[in-house]
Amino acid sequence: MKELKDRILRDGQVLDNGILKVDGFVNHQVDAALMDSCGKEFARRFANVGATKVLTAEISGIAPALTTAFHLGLPVVYARKTKPVTMPDQVYLTLAPSHTKGRMVELIVSPEYLTGKEKVLIIDDFLASGATILGLVRLAEAAGAKVVGIGTLIEKAFEGGRDALKYLNLPVESLARIASMDGGKITFQ
Amino acid sequence: MKELKDRILRDGQVLDNGILKVDGFVNHQVDAALMDSCGKEFARRFANVGATKVLTAEISGIAPALTTAFHLGLPVVYARKTKPVTMPDQVYLTLAPSHTKGRMVELIVSPEYLTGKEKVLIIDDFLASGATILGLVRLAEAAGAKVVGIGTLIEKAFEGGRDALKYLNLPVESLARIASMDGGKITFQ
Numbered sequence: 001m002k003e004l005k006d007r008i009l010r011d012g013q014v015l016d017n018g019i020l021k022v023d024g025f026v027n028h029q030v031d032a033a034l035m036d037s038c039g040k041e042f043a044r045r046f047a048n049v050g051a052t053k054v055l056t057a058e059i060s061g062i063a064p065a066l067t068t069a070f071h072l073g074l075p076v077v078y079a080r081k082t083k084p085v086t087m088p089d090q091v092y093l094t095l096a097p098s099h100t101k102g103r104m105v106e107l108i109v110s111p112e113y114l115t116g117k118e119k120v121l122i123i124d125d126f127l128a129s130g131a132t133i134l135g136l137v138r139l140a141e142a143a144g145a146k147v148v149g150i151g152t153l154i155e156k157a158f159e160g161g162r163d164a165l166k167y168l169n170l171p172v173e174s175l176a177r178i179a180s181m182d183g184g185k186i187t188f189q
Numbered sequence: 190m191k192e193l194k195d196r197i198l199r200d201g202q203v204l205d206n207g208i209l210k211v212d213g214f215v216n217h218q219v220d221a222a223l224m225d226s227c228g229k230e231f232a233r234r235f236a237n238v239g240a241t242k243v244l245t246a247e248i249s250g251i252a253p254a255l256t257t258a259f260h261l262g263l264p265v266v267y268a269r270k271t272k273p274v275t276m277p278d279q280v281y282l283t284l285a286p287s288h289t290k291g292r293m294v295e296l297i298v299s300p301e302y303l304t305g306k307e308k309v310l311i312i313d314d315f316l317a318s319g320a321t322i323l324g325l326v327r328l329a330e331a332a333g334a335k336v337v338g339i340g341t342l343i344e345k346a347f348e349g350g351r352d353a354l355k356y357l358n359l360p361v362e363s364l365a366r367i368a369s370m371d372g373g374k375i376t377f378q
Contacts, residue, residue, distance in 0.1 A: 030267070032256075035259075036259055054221075062219075075219065110217055
């Protein structure tokens with residue numbers, strides 16, 4: 001998606017630790033119009049997968065998942081990383097590594113909002129190693145729901161996430177696929 | 190706003206601890222269409238305050254702040270509760286109590302995205318005691334920015350937040366003002 005790729009080239013920063021910083025339009029400051037465009041594009045690409053619910057992980061998945069859900073006319077559930085007092089005692093919980101936090105985090109979904117009848121479209125900001133996405137897949141499976149598609153804004157293709165998701169045999173769509181960030185230079189596939 | 194009030198009456202739950210659970214459409218599962226309507230309504234009410242940026246707190250402020258920002262044609266910044274590795278060492282940081290977590294949490298904004306030139310519209314899900322909103326006000330003030338308005342989806346009018354914000358002399362708009370939840374029965378003002 002050209003609009004997102006252009007923005008990454010303009011405002012994305014490759015940090016020393018191999019992290020792509022997109023805090024100016026995705027992760028801390030969010031470009032609402034760009035997120036809407038991305039949501040519209042996901043809705044177009046996943047128009048025919050029969051999704052009944054969008055699933056993402058807090059925090060930075062919320063913006064693209066919300067706009068995707070809006071354009072598909074669906075609700076969105078975001079997995080929590082801490083269990084709020086409003087959640088029932090019995091929950092679906094899994095662990096996933098957080099790239100930006102440098103530790104394992106919990107992903108928690110209430111059975112109230114994810115049931116065995118759902119067809120789940122997973123949306124997140126990044127596809128890197130695929131670990132967070134696989135955590136969301138486990139939550140959906142724990143609920144007996146069926147995952148029907150996976151969409152991410154930015155794929156770091158050199159981190160192997162797409163291969164890790166291959167066994168799922170599902171459509172995986174990324175709006176910007178980065179082939180390399182060597183020497184701080186971003187090259188798209 | 191009738192659409193939101195009707196939804197609160199239908200799907201909101203008053204818990205024993207005085208918490209209004211709206212996890213089915215605001216806080217864990219989000220009704221994307223409803224959030225869009227709320228954002229549109231905030232944009233209408235704050236059309237003339239001259240805002241240049243929307244400011245909110247992760248996590249549950251993100252959805253209404255994003256849709257508000259979209260309809261105002263502005264970017265949105267969400268204060269982080271943990272400092273990601275992508276953030277510079279020097280940040281604006283304040284503490285605010287979390288009602289649903291039962292402890293103090295940090296609210297952190299990077300100086301990269303909040304400067305002295307900004308006119309800030311604060312949007313959040315709840316106005317209860319006003320403590321989170323006041324935390325966001327302190328962050329904006331620390332940056333030298335000017336707060337021009339405050340909007341929340343749901344105001345628990347009996348918790349005194351509006352009075353706590355009075356000294357700011359700013360427009361405060363809530364889309365659903367709850368006068369009482371006594372005996373688990375929700376009454377709007």
